[in-house]
Amino acid sequence: MKALRTIRNVVVSFAILIAIWQLAFTFCHFSEALFPSPARAMKALVETFQSGAMIKHIGTSMYRFAIGYVSAVVIAALLGLILGVLPKVFQFVNPIAQLLRPISPMAWAPFIVLWFGIGDVPAIVVVFIAAFFPVLLSTVAAVNNIDPIYFKVSQNFGVKQPSITWKVIFPAAFPQIASGAHLALGSAWVFLAAGEMNGVQSGLGYMIVDARNNLRTDVLLATIVVIGALGLALDGLLRLIEKTTLKAWGGGEA
Amino acid sequence: MSYIEIKNATKTFETNGTTFTAFQNVNLTIERGEFVCILGASGCGKSTLLNAMAGFGLVTKGSVKIDGVEVSKPTPKRATIFQNYGLLPWRNVLRNVEFGLEGIKTPKSERRAIAERYVDLVGLSAFKKTYPRQLSGGMQQRVSIARALAVDPEVLFMDEPFGALDAITRAKLQDDVRRLSQTEKKTIVFVTHDMAEAVYLADRIVIMSPNPGRVKAIVPVPLQGERNRIGKDFLDFQNEIFDLFHKSPDDLVEYFI
Ligand SMILES: Nc1ncnc2c1ncn2[C@@H]1O[C@H](COP(=O)(O)OP(=O)(O)OP(=O)(O)O)[C@@H](O)[C@H]1O
Ligand SMILES: [Mg+2]
Numbered sequence: 001m002k003a004l005r006t007i008r009n010v011v012v013s014f015a016i017l018i019a020i021w022q023l024a025f026t027f028c029h030f031s032e033a034l035f036p037s038p039a040r041a042m043k044a045l046v047e048t049f050q051s052g053a054m055i056k057h058i059g060t061s062m063y064r065f066a067i068g069y070v071s072a073v074v075i076a077a078l079l080g081l082i083l084g085v086l087p088k089v090f091q092f093v094n095p096i097a098q099l100l101r102p103i104s105p106m107a108w109a110p111f112i113v114l115w116f117g118i119g120d121v122p123a124i125v126v127v128f129i130a131a132f133f134p135v136l137l138s139t140v141a142a143v144n145n146i147d148p149i150y151f152k153v154s155q156n157f158g159v160k161q162p163s164i165t166w167k168v169i170f171p172a173a174f175p176q177i178a179s180g181a182h183l184a185l186g187s188a189w190v191f192l193a194a195g196e197m198n199g200v201q202s203g204l205g206y207m208i209v210d211a212r213n214n215l216r217t218d219v220l221l222a223t224i225v226v227i228g229a230l231g232l233a234l235d236g237l238l239r240l241i242e243k244t245t246l247k248a249w250g251g252g253e254a
Numbered sequence: 255m256s257y258i259e260i261k262n263a264t265k266t267f268e269t270n271g272t273t274f275t276a277f278q279n280v281n282l283t284i285e286r287g288e289f290v291c292i293l294g295a296s297g298c299g300k301s302t303l304l305n306a307m308a309g310f311g312l313v314t315k316g317s318v319k320i321d322g323v324e325v326s327k328p329t330p331k332r333a334t335i336f337q338n339y340g341l342l343p344w345r346n347v348l349r350n351v352e353f354g355l356e357g358i359k360t361p362k363s364e365r366r367a368i369a370e371r372y373v374d375l376v377g378l379s380a381f382k383k384t385y386p387r388q389l390s391g392g393m394q395q396r397v398s399i400a401r402a403l404a405v406d407p408e409v410l411f412m413d414e415p416f417g418a419l420d421a422i423t424r425a426k427l428q429d430d431v432r433r434l435s436q437t438e439k440k441t442i443v444f445v446t447h448d449m450a451e452a453v454y455l456a457d458r459i460v461i462m463s464p465n466p467g468r469v470k471a472i473v474p475v476p477l478q479g480e481r482n483r484i485g486k487d488f489l490d491f492q493n494e495i496f497d498l499f500h501k502s503p504d505d506l507v508e509y510f511i
């Protein structure tokens with residue numbers, strides 16, 4: 001019942017969005033080449049899917065995203081666990097992380113292309129950077145937030161390092177690591193498309209650049225819609241994974 | 255020589271320049287197999303004293319010896335039970351009890367059977383696969399007791415273990431702990447600020463007073479056999495303990511042993 005209502009709300013809100021779009025198109029007399037109607041964009045969407053181009057670019061983008069995002073989460077979480085356990089080391093790493101974190105991954109793009117050439121790697125690196133810092137910092141914070149009683153109990157029963165890291169610290173920090181990873185997913189996805197605008201000839205970001213160069217604003221909008229929809233779907237997927245793993249983690253909601 | 259010997263023990267905390275005395279010149283001996291309750295108002299240093307015995311925070315002056323050896327750190331030979339249980343929420347009941355066994359390196363093949371036995375002992379047979387979050391506070395504390403007993407410690411240190419429970423659950427768990435103390439033959443040091451609880455459970459009651467924390471009196475409980483919470487001798491003795499709280503330390507010499 002609740003799911004049904006959610007679906008209804010989503011349909012209604014999208015219908016409103018499309019209606020506004022259609023109204024804007026009807027009453028503002030832009031040329032259709034500059035501002036495509038919903039129907040044109042929809043037609044372009046269908047065409048790009050039928051020609052197979054869209055599927056191919058989605059596949060490429062997803063491949064880059066998966067590699068960049070998953071490796072960032074794994075490496076940042078491991079590093080975060082280590083730094084969380086070693087606060088003295090983190091004191092030195094933290095200023096560096098704080099300095100690097102606010103720099104847009106795109107600022108590195110010229111270097112990335114210089115160092116990693118063209119192809120899949122630059123986009124993967126951009127996604128990696130975008131996801132890395134949020135996960136690293138939320139993991140360290142998660143470890144620092146662990147209830148000291150878990151350490152007392154471990155100490156009492158003689159559970160020592162390294163067991164304590166994977167028996168206590170990781171599981172205790174896991175929910176907060178997962179929510180950090182979830183937040184990072186959004187920003188990594190945002191930067192994927194941006195990362196694909198340099199040094200590659202494929203992917204959704206490339207499709208946008210290509211559509212612009214060919215003045216195909218309808219294809220451009222169709223691509224934007226796909227990027228949005230995929231971002232939403234990935235978010236939903238991660239939410240689902242998060243929910244099921246957290247369930248295994250503590251037997252249900254808090 | 256007594257099993258636990260605390261001599262002239264003082265514990266101070268340094269917090270940004272100022273020294274705070276949590277307890278001072280505490281002398282206390284506890285025999286093997288005894289059930290001792292430490293009774294006192296909030297802030298009089300009960301937990302700090304218990305932690306000094308359990309090895310979580312050592313005394314600043316004096317000495318705390320168990321079995322002739324100065325306490326230096328916690329050991330599985332002496333299990334502590336905390337007011338907020340300290341269960342691992344990502345492990346079910348059995349796996350929580352197994353956690354202690356993993357710590358003392360019990361072979362994997364034996365852990366499950368031992369854990370099952372102690373979960374049965376605390377009456378949670380039907381909840382072996384349940385996660386802590388789905389259990390009531392009383393049940394969670396039973397799990398933590400099972401986890402402690404499973405490693406077969408010599409001593410149980412309990413810090414207001416039933417403080418967060420309702421009166422009915424509390425009474426039930428008091429019965430269980432009393433029964434366990436007799437069948438399992440453990441030395442138990444039990445911190446509480448509930449007089450009736452101390453009178454119901456203890457062989458001896460250590461009364462502490464605050465500012466700074468010190469031992470005001472040590473009183474053996476004269477009740478024999480099954481204790482009746484509403485029996486006349488029980489209530490009379492509880493009144494006696496109540497009076498002790500309000501006496502100045504000078505009147506109390508006769509109670510020291
Ligand atoms: N780590 C610490 N640093 C500084 N002061 C502390 C520390 N631990 C305890 N104290 C102080 O020592 C005093 C005694 O604390 P303790 O926890 O032993 O009291 P308690 O008798 O167990 O009280 P309660 O019944 O409230 O648990 C308190 O005033 C407390 O503020
Ligand atoms: Mg206390």
